[in-house]
Amino acid sequence: MKLVHYLLLFLYIGLSFCKNPTLVQEDLLDEKCLKEKYTHQSCEKVFCQPWEKCIEGSCICKLPYQCPKAVMLVCSTTGKTYNNYCQLKSHECIYPKTKFLTNGTCTGQGQFDLSLKYGNTESEGFVEVKLGNATSFICKKNWSIIEANVACLYRGFKGGAVDHKKTFNFPDDVDVKITDCLEANCRGLETTLAECVLIKRKANSKDLAGVVCHTQEAADLFSDSFQCVNGKYIPQKKTCDGINNCGDQSDELCCKGCRSGSFFCKSGVCIPKKYQCNGELDCISGDDEMNCEGVEHSEVQDLIASTSVQGTRNSEHEVQEQDEILNVNMDEDRKFLKSLLPKISCGVRNNTHIRRKRIVGGKIATKGQFPWQVAIKEGKKIHCGGIYIGGCWVLTAAHCVRKNLAHRYQIWTGLLDWIRVNNGTKIQKVNRVIIHEKYTGVTYQNDIALIEMQKHPSKTTCELLNTAPACVPWSKYLFRPGDKCFVSGLGRDEENKNIFKLKWGEVQLIGNCSKYYSNRFFEKEMECAGTDDGSIDACKGDSGGPLVCMNSNNVSYVWGIVSWGENCGKPEFPGVYTKVSNYFDWISHHVGRSFISQYNV
Ligand code: ARG
Numbered sequence: 001m002k003l004v005h006y007l008l009l010f011l012y013i014g015l016s017f018c019k020n021p022t023l024v025q026e027d028l029l030d031e032k033c034l035k036e037k038y039t040h041q042s043c044e045k046v047f048c049q050p051w052e053k054c055i056e057g058s059c060i061c062k063l064p065y066q067c068p069k070a071v072m073l074v075c076s077t078t079g080k081t082y083n084n085y086c087q088l089k090s091h092e093c094i095y096p097k098t099k100f101l102t103n104g105t106c107t108g109q110g111q112f113d114l115s116l117k118y119g120n121t122e123s124e125g126f127v128e129v130k131l132g133n134a135t136s137f138i139c140k141k142n143w144s145i146i147e148a149n150v151a152c153l154y155r156g157f158k159g160g161a162v163d164h165k166k167t168f169n170f171p172d173d174v175d176v177k178i179t180d181c182l183e184a185n186c187r188g189l190e191t192t193l194a195e196c197v198l199i200k201r202k203a204n205s206k207d208l209a210g211v212v213c214h215t216q217e218a219a220d221l222f223s224d225s226f227q228c229v230n231g232k233y234i235p236q237k238k239t240c241d242g243i244n245n246c247g248d249q250s251d252e253l254c255c256k257g258c259r260s261g262s263f264f265c266k267s268g269v270c271i272p273k274k275y276q277c278n279g280e281l282d283c284i285s286g287d288d289e290m291n292c293e294g295v296e297h298s299e300v301q302d303l304i305a306s307t308s309v310q311g312t313r314n315s316e317h318e319v320q321e322q323d324e325i326l327n328v329n330m331d332e333d334r335k336f337l338k339s340l341l342p343k344i345s346c347g348v349r350n351n352t353h354i355r356r357k358r359i360v361g362g363k364i365a366t367k368g369q370f371p372w373q374v375a376i377k378e379g380k381k382i383h384c385g386g387i388y389i390g391g392c393w394v395l396t397a398a399h400c401v402r403k404n405l406a407h408r409y410q411i412w413t414g415l416l417d418w419i420r421v422n423n424g425t426k427i428q429k430v431n432r433v434i435i436h437e438k439y440t441g442v443t444y445q446n447d448i449a450l451i452e453m454q455k456h457p458s459k460t461t462c463e464l465l466n467t468a469p470a471c472v473p474w475s476k477y478l479f480r481p482g483d484k485c486f487v488s489g490l491g492r493d494e495e496n497k498n499i500f501k502l503k504w505g506e507v508q509l510i511g512n513c514s515k516y517y518s519n520r521f522f523e524k525e526m527e528c529a530g531t532d533d534g535s536i537d538a539c540k541g542d543s544g545g546p547l548v549c550m551n552s553n554n555v556s557y558v559w560g561i562v563s564w565g566e567n568c569g570k571p572e573f574p575g576v577y578t579k580v581s582n583y584f585d586w587i588s589h590h591v592g593r594s595f596i597s598q599y600n601v
């Protein structure tokens with residue numbers, strides 16, 4: 001060996017030490033988050049399916065009538081035809097025996113079944129499917145843990161698959177002639193392979209997919225394994241890689257970063273890279289569909305494009321080299337139906353030019369910049385702010401209002417200047433005040449209240465000019481420390497002078513706020529925000545007003561309600577806000593889910 005070789009060897013050994021995977025792994029998982037046991041059914045982390053709705057943090061079954069009404073017939077294994085895939089899946093969600101069978105009307109013939117063949121136990125084998133009257137084996141081609149999980153879940157193995165690479169031997173006494181197999185392409189959350197794209201391929205017996213499903217006995221524990229919420233163990237290195245190895249997605253939902261080949265959602269979720277810019281929102285934080293500039297791509301679309309679609313045309317002839325797609329892509333139906341679900345409009349300004357630069361250290365707001373900002377007037381004074389969230393509802397701080405004084409309050413909307421009241425300002429009377437039952441004046445815990453404005457006698461809604469609702473955050477993972485947000489209000493400035501104008505300032509969310517306010521800061525219910533030098537802060541009179549944060553798509557969320565703080569604008573004492581995401585259920589209980597649920601109403 002020459003000297004150069006030694007050097008190279010050294011370099012190699014050195015590099016492999018640097019790449020010590022265990023170091024990386026430990027860093028990727030967020031232990032505190034893992035304790036919450038999130039799965040694909042946790043709407044604090046992921047969007048629910050179109051046939052599900054998000055209630056108290058979990059995706060639960062919708063009733064079929066809550067699905068879009070579009071007619072795109074599908075047939076179920078119970079022989080019933082449904083208007084569309086959402087309606088069938090919602091039915092399945094409630095009665096799991098009903099599963100998807102085919103696209104189109106039921107013809108009365110044909111079934112789907114899946115069995116595991118030639119394994120040593122019931123829980124393993126080659127995957128054989130019965131589609132209509134034909135039976136075929138599934139191909140090894142494209143057979144990944146995703147498809148294997150779907151197959152095992154169908155067979156009733158709740159943990160999905162543990163091994164998708166194992167092969168089996170045909171018994172000597174059976175004479176099987178394999179000429180083709182079905183290649184399966186699933187998204188991962190299907191409940192039967194019939195929902196996946198199945199393509200007939202030429203094959204021989206070496207090309208077949210095998211699987212070992214998860215059973216308690218098969219749960220081989222290796223030292224550095226990760227335990228999924230469903231109980232299955234997977235190698236650590238398969239967490240945070242964008243691939244749903246667990247089958248319940250629990251290996252991808254508490255990540256501080258993602259392995260290569262996957263995309264990191266700011267909400268701490270890893271998704272396959274191919275979902276980035278595919279035209280469908282996958283990250284609740286919205287970051288997978290930003291900066292896409294025409295890079296639209298869809299993996300299954302590519303796959304279909306590369307496969308000659310011959311099914312119907314050539315079926316009478318003996319087609320030799322052609323592959324045949326046996327069913328339509330239900331994922332496209334899912335996406336389309338999702339796009340038909342009702343949407344609410346919130347968090348968007350009608351006028352978009354905001355980039356001009358008091359609140360302490362802030363700037364004077366212009367018309368339409370904070371269309372959700374309202375002022376609460378009691379007697380002759382404006383003493384607090386509030387946030388319009390839709391319908392006739394205004395969110396504010398509990399310490400700003402009293403239940404029995406509703407008749408004394410006025411809600412001023414569109415107000416920018418309190419001395420020379422601008423046009424576009426509207427005054428609403430108050431119908432009732434709802435204060436959080438657990439509000440504690442001494443500690444400012446649960447400092448949140450709702451004000452219902454009165455409708456004009458002849459109107460059915462609260463019509464407000466120059467006003468737009470801010471979105472209500474349903475998850476604590478939408479924003480995180482370091483994110484830039486905006487606080488606004490008509491309160492006092494740094495010299496404690498009342499300037500009677502709406503001002504705003506940009507602040508940053510601050511983590512670990514107990515270090516500033518030991519024993520007084522309650523992490524679950526409160527949020528801190530400010531700037532390093534403390535130059536921008538809310539102050540007296542801003543209470544009840546908004547701290548809004550914008551997601552990747554410039555949609556504004558009420559992340560906080562101005563609540564308290566030691567002095568105003570002191571770096572060692574940041575502003576403290578009521579953490580609105582913690583109160584989503586409380587708010588929706590009072591105002592009704594349909595006003596504030598952006599997704600899966
Ligand atoms: N409690 C005050 C009010 O009634 C709001 C204080 C906010 N203070 C702060 N430093 N951020 O207006």
